[in-house]
Amino acid sequence: MPRREMDCLLEEVLAINKYLEEEIKEKGILIEGHYTGEMDVLKSEFNRVLSMLYEREVQLEEDEIEIDKYSRQLKSKNSELINRQSELEAAHSQLKAYTEEMERMNIELNRRVEELKNLFHFSQEVTSNFDKYELLRIALKDIVPFINSSFGAVFVSKEKGLRLVDTYYRDSATFSIIEPLAKRIISRGYLNYDISLEDVQIHTDIEKTPKFYKILKDKLIEKFKSMALVPVLDKNKHIVAFIVLLGEYIDENEKYLLSCYSNVLSIALENAKLYDDINKMFFDTVKVLANAIEVKDMYTKGHIDRVTDYSVAIAKKMNFEKKQLEKIKIAAALHDIGKIGVPDEILNKPAKLSEDEFNVIKLHPLKGYEIIKDIPALKDISVHVKQHHERIDGKGYPEGLKKEEISLEAKIISVADAFDAMTSDRPYRKGMNFKKAADILSNNKGSQFDEYVVNVFLNYLEENDNII
Template structure:
């Protein structure tokens, strides 16, 4: 929007990294996101660094005549800056970064009128960025809370310590390999962490039992997906995840629990979790058996694809493992 309003060839946004004491590029026109993430300036470095450090806007007609201009960014992004306007991004008198536009179209130079026009744009951008950052911080806090809950659940059974985190990691990699969108990948992350939340309602004596489980024990175990769905149901933000939690122990052939769903009637996220959960279960130590080596576990999963597990999810997982994308230990 800044480029269009200012009739400029380029625009970039840099935010202050308080920890590193640097300006980190978060957006630059014409540059790939991966490239932008690698770019940063020290406070005071270049025009952007000077503006952030001195909290003053700058309008420069010819950057080649200004000692504050750094060629580093132009060289990295293979562009040529001739003129620019750079202004601080401020929220409640606090500078959170800078925003700049480069090269007025038509081989013209920026004017003071352009500066007057650009300042309100940057103020709007600063507010939007601060709101987005607040949302991101809340999201991080939310995920951390869910991770703590998952760790508390896993701690009920010393043999499953770290299980939810591992299942989440495997499931996220499957989701990524399947090309699922960002929102669905986030749902996979939350479901991976929460898939066993229902074990809160399973007696510790059953979870820690070293002997073979009795039919009564299995009744408790098989209730945990239903309990998990009930536990998260009052939380509005998690309502759409309920089916994924409830059905993560369904089998592809319809012989699973609790509802004996079959094939693609089972939610995709549940099918992904089933593959991730199975791999971790097969490769983890149990009181009554040793964990399988990764290769043996993958062979076992190949045998049960189409009966216990979704064949497509198994294929993606096995392929990802062989490519080195999926590892049991981080």
């Protein structure tokens, strides 16, 4: 190679050398100044450097392509990520909405469960009760707090209008506002109001309803914004009772629940009526049996009715429950049923009885017991019939029982029986006046008669102006 060409090559090598100074340094190939060695070595070295440079260029290009590829992938991943994030955000808000809906449904479900529980409890309470007024009171006390009203009133439907049975207040503030109105209704006896309702009515803005405004006036309208009218119908769709509820937020949602209460109450009232009818029928049958004695014993006309009335009056003053009252009423009506087994000539003898005859008469409580003890509906009361001639001091008959050994019902019938026997006219003597008979009862307290029963009876006679 000519010298000139070599110099050019050397210059180029040096330029490249400078560019790759560091790398070439590492490889230990440093070319400086004029080269004086073998041309072949220089060429070979140049080719090696050139080839290394080429490889580096290729590598760079490949890296660039790779970087570009990664960059595109990265962009694509990024956009995918952004999409995913939006999807996630959408899913999250949907989940949040579902959760809220679930919570709302859960609250609603809990509310419905509570409603059903309350309704079930109410059904159980009212189906085991057969007193019409008691049923209406139970209904009012159950419904008012449950539907979040402040005041409730329950009426029974009579020919003259609605008669107030009971009221229920949630708080004393409500009581002070509404009490004068309740008193006014009670003093009038009946509330005349157009009650041709067939279903529950909810009024959420009563101040704008003139007919309510007229009844409730300013004070009540200010306190209560809403009102529910709940008719209780019989099977012929006639109103038998009526419940009025006042509150701030009674709304249409309560309508279904109130209808359920009304239906349950309607069935309970119908059952109570049937129960009363059956009881009346049963008592009528008992009366037929009891009257058989009055036919046989000509001196005791009206005696059974009066003894029954006195006995029931004493029992009421002693706060007997309805069922106990029914039992003492039957026991009193049947107390002398055993006289059926006493011969007429002894029973109706106008003169004083011999000892033997009196001993026959004394068997009547036991005979009465024997007659009715095997009748399931009369089994309970047969004991009272047997004991109605027992005395507190044990000198009575047929068993000579004392004090607590004698049933309270028998003690009551004993006082009622003795008082009516003393005050009734007989063919052979005139009945004594109430005052004298009451004194005799009083003087025999603790010996023949139970002291407490006599005191209650004397109080009853005083309260009813029966001169004592």
